[in-house]
Amino acid sequence: MDNRTETRDFLSTRRAKITPEQAGLAAYGGNRRVPGLRRGEVAMLAGVSVEYYTRLERGNLAGVSENVLESLANALQLDDAERAHLYDLARAASDGGRSRRRPVRKQAIRPGVQLTLDAISGSPAFIRNGRLDLLATNALGRALYSDIYDSPAGPPNHARFLFLDPRSRDFYADWERAANDTVAIMRTEAGRDPYDRGLSDLVGELSTRSKEFRVRWASHNVRQHFTGKKHFRHRTVGDLHLLYEALELSADAGLTLTVYNAEPGTGTDDALKLLASWAATTLARSEDSGLVRDVHTK
Helix, strand or coil, X not given: CCHHHHHHHHHHHHHHHCCCCCCCCCCCCCCCCCCCCCHHHHHHHHCCCHHHHHHHXXXXXXXXXXXXXXXXXXXXXXXXXXXXXXXXXXXXXXXXXCCCCECCCCCCCCHHHHHHHHHCCCCCEEEECCCCEEEEECHHHHHHCHHHHCCCCCCCEHHHHHHHCCCHHHHECCHHXXXXXXXXXXXXXXXXXXXXXXXXXXXXXXXXXXXXHHHHHCCCCCCCCCEEEEEEEECCCEEEEEEEEEEECCCCCCCEEEXXXXXXXXXXXXXXXXXXXXXXXXXXXXXHCCCCCCCCCC
């Protein structure tokens, strides 16, 4: 992915989101030809010259100081995820292209990580990478995501299932939110690791095959995804209202462990127990007959 283009589009879309009133500026100059702030207004708020800000918005972040990045983030009212993304873009620009586009490589899950997943018996748990490949699960996670594993859209991947498999419209109770969050996570990863060929290939595939993805990708929204709530409609046990916590694995760069939990005594708590029973019977029989893909490797 081209860092200059990424930077240009990110800064211009953030600038377009802020009105003069939101920035504490008087709306002057009659009819405004641009949505949001003008470049000169951002430059004034950031304490830099118009010429310098114009250079930044054209995609040249190489060598920009942390003070300037912080001033720019404040001027554009970036949230935590957007601020981190700006710093990621600056780091990639300062790299000067020394990092090459890396070939796609198989990511092996260490035995200790799989043992940790398997030890989580009462909650769905899984490991993903930055491009949302589903790399490993425990038994309950495999049951929760059975449609993703069985999807004709391709290898287990949250984004591929969401945008290319019509069943995702039923599985995600709030499909629009899931779609927005998914693309924002991929955008965040693209800024953090612009040389990931696997991510570039996935973006190309989804852009070609899904208008819904293309529109969202062009928005340049980013998001951090560490805690919250999700609502699924599982085809076997029905509605699941789950809390989630996502933890980055310090010993495995780029991998994230996510664990779902139900509030005790709720209908979702009962549904998870039913899902566990289903996993222990239906999925076990499928594995014995060779119909279920191995969840321990990708």
